[in-house]
Amino acid sequence: MLDLTYDPPKPKVIAGAKHDWELVIGMEVHAQVRSRAKLFSGASTQFGAEPNSNVSFVDAAMPGMLPVINEFCVEQAVRTGLGLKAQINLWSAFDRKNYFYPDLPQGYQISQLYHPIVGEGEILVDMAPGVARKVRIERIHIEQDAGKSIHDMDPNMSFVDLNRTGVALMEIVSRPDIRGPEEAAAYVTKLRQILRYLGTCDGNMQNGSLRADVNVSVCRPGAYERYMETQDFSHLGTRCEIKNMNSMRFIQQAIDYEAKRQIAIVEAGGEVVQETRLYDPDKGETRSMRSKEEAHDYRYFPDPDLLPLEIEQAWVDAIKAALPELPDEKKARFVKDFGLSEYDASVLTAEAEAAGYFEKVAAGNDGKLAANWVINELFGRLKKDECDITDCPIPADRLGQIVKLITKGDISGKIAKDVFDIAYTSGREPEEIVETEGMKQVTDTGAIEAAVDEVIAANPAQVEKARQNPKLAGWFVGQVMKATGGKANPKAVNEIVSAKLGL
């Protein structure tokens, strides 16, 4: 289906003091599942509610409470797996990850260590037109989110908000196929785009709906290729995991800092210690959170409160059949069907809503012209107004009308901008605007001829000059346009001016 072909991008090379280095990056993205209720309880998942108001007895781990799986969350995970062209495991199981923390009331997180619901898949990470990295997905499992501990409200007390406790997360684990900070950010961007297309995660990084743990190591050029041939990790450097990042910018900065830190260590003859690190955006540096030796022993074991999760192939097939068109396919189709450049197609398909808007504008119109209007005029205006496409004040069919008026020659591109502005601000119909405001282009050659004659008659000296230098005909066109209030069809004006001047 995918018609477009891509070359892989070159890996980022960082020059050390002694030699060049490459980066190897793998990611674990935690994506909050879009669902009304939590993974194992009926409590609401609504963001921003009063602290501890979305908490059931199960979430609070009251004695004797038991988890019951939310089928919709499972469906969302399956949908995500299908969207990443991944293997769906019809048999999966839940395990307990045991550790103590006040925002984890059960004292364990229910997760899927041994048998995840989704197996291997892939994501095509677009870097530039014709350039994309294929990143392999190792697995996706579903698990419970923790609550929030708040330590800075009181000098002696900590507070706990359990609203987020038990909300469903998908942990999407990639292979170490990402080769630079920009690729890492592009990977998260693409993953977020797919999740939003699928409707399985709102992708809101600010609210923490999407968080990334980044595994970074450095190696000498050539080492990665040896790893890819053998899948033997010993060809790669020791990795550090940078935890819990929720901004594309921080992800890039953290990777950049971490790579340089590791290079400096290795070039000084030291060894990178495998550990978990945190990125401090204020200082722009990563710092150690806990070493491998201090790593928790999570004592994973199968959760005896839950039976293995068994799903039917027919159910998976039904979800698959109802999948929306995904970004790669949509982009390829836009290029093919509308004759767009890959770049324009990328811009238009970044959000499913925008792509849908564009398709409505393009209906019955020239695709490229429609794309120009959506990308340049509409997106530009929305950005200026900090307005989302979903709250766009001008409906797609009205912008389509404007494009149609241009194509028909009823208005010029210049006038169209005025029409757009009025339609955008007032909510009026474009055709009505053109009619009421007398903006319709004058295509009546008699009227144009009269205007041209008038200008020629009034400017004999200019006529002489123009006859010497035909380029000056433009001046007459301008004068005619001015005289007609910009409504004259520029093409007709051009032709008549040239004829009358005898050019």
Add this chain to the structure above:
Amino acid sequence: MTDLNAFTLADARDRLRAGDITSVELTEACLNALEGAGALNAFVHKTPEKALSQAKAADARIAEGDAPAMCGLPVGIKDLFCTMGVPSQAGSAILNGFRPEYESTVTQKLFDAGAVMLGKLNMDEFAMGSSNETSVYGKVVNPWRRADDTAELTPGGSSGGSAAAVAADLCLAATGTDTGGSIRQPAAFTGTVGIKPTYGRCSRWGIVAFASSLDQAGPMTKTVRDAAIMLEVMCGYDPKDSTSADIPVPDFEAMLTGDIRGKTIGIPREYRMEGMPEEIETLWSEGRRMLEEAGAKIVDISLPHTKYALPAYYVIAPAEASSNLARYDGVRYGHRATLAQGDGITEMYEKTRAEGFGPEVQRRVMVGTYVLSAGFYDAYYNRARKVRTLIKRDFDDVFAQGVDAILTPATPSAAFGLGEMNDADPVKMYLNDVFTVTVNLAGLPGITVPAGQDSQGLPLGLQLIGRPWEEGDLLNCAHALEAAAGFVAKPEKWW
């Protein structure tokens, strides 16, 4: 006429319906009995007001001719069940002051069937124990005593309060729970009947978890018929418990024909333990003879992995418990230690849990944490799970060969003295569960029936193990055994 509180469920039910007695009278008789039974320490929390209001409501329903299965019948509830608004502490200090805002599914079913709750019954802390000595409320004393001896005996555990209360006629019946024998062993020690149904029969929702894959609720009663009546009410699918089975619950009482002709009863050779007291051996042979005389076919069978059951159980149960008990951290409910200046969250956990959990619970949490830890998981937990699979297969095989039920001793001895095991290796205490844990590991139904008395007059029980989901058949076998054994002895009232 006997004291009302000495009635069986079946008798009381029939008399209530006949209008001979009222539930209020019955309930008052029980409340009086338990008022005078402080020495047994069976009830840890009494709910007389709730009981009387439920009894009045039951009388009204009976008068209207709308009497469900247990209408007006006073029962006791093991403290492991969460009961709305009533202290529910699982016998532990760590749940000090905890009053649930919800009702466990099983107790709700009992109330829906008209049962009257007299109060909460003592138990080993978090159901961990075989002698009822680990409760924060103190030990329970068995109403039975050895002939000419005033030494206090254990009622068994962990449902020791339930067993003692039923044996002493403080209530008509009680709920119990059984993770490794916690219904069946105390029933055997007190001359009562206790059944642990198939795993998945009773909802675990609202029952404080010990080991989730093994825990099951069940009734503790005076007769097999009573067990049938009460089990039927307690059973049933519950969508709130993912491990609860959506299988219809038959009319168990109607299946008590007493006719076991043509049934095949297996006698497992591996249950003949070294050093088993002769009295137990004799009782077992007697049971075999009784069932044979009732028309059953007796076959010798082999359950080859039996000897690995106890070690596997004492890996799996603590492993699950160590995780299940992690929630008792002092953050949201129950006990929280008073902290010193500068103490942080780690100190809060450590102090709270050190103060809140008794030594046996701490031991099992530590064992469970150890067997799940990195580097030991495969050697202990995973191996124990494999053993569990093999034990289950042993049973599957004999059932496939046509065995309907398996007869074994219930316990390796009669009730022992309280404090007798204080200095013993904990493993010696664990040996009490040797005949019962296999049933939990395999998820099967098991019932103990009083079948005789030892030389000192203490009750002894036999266990019957049934096919999964065939509690009706199992109860019928037990009914035949009960009839043949003719156990009618009662403890002499000394309390």
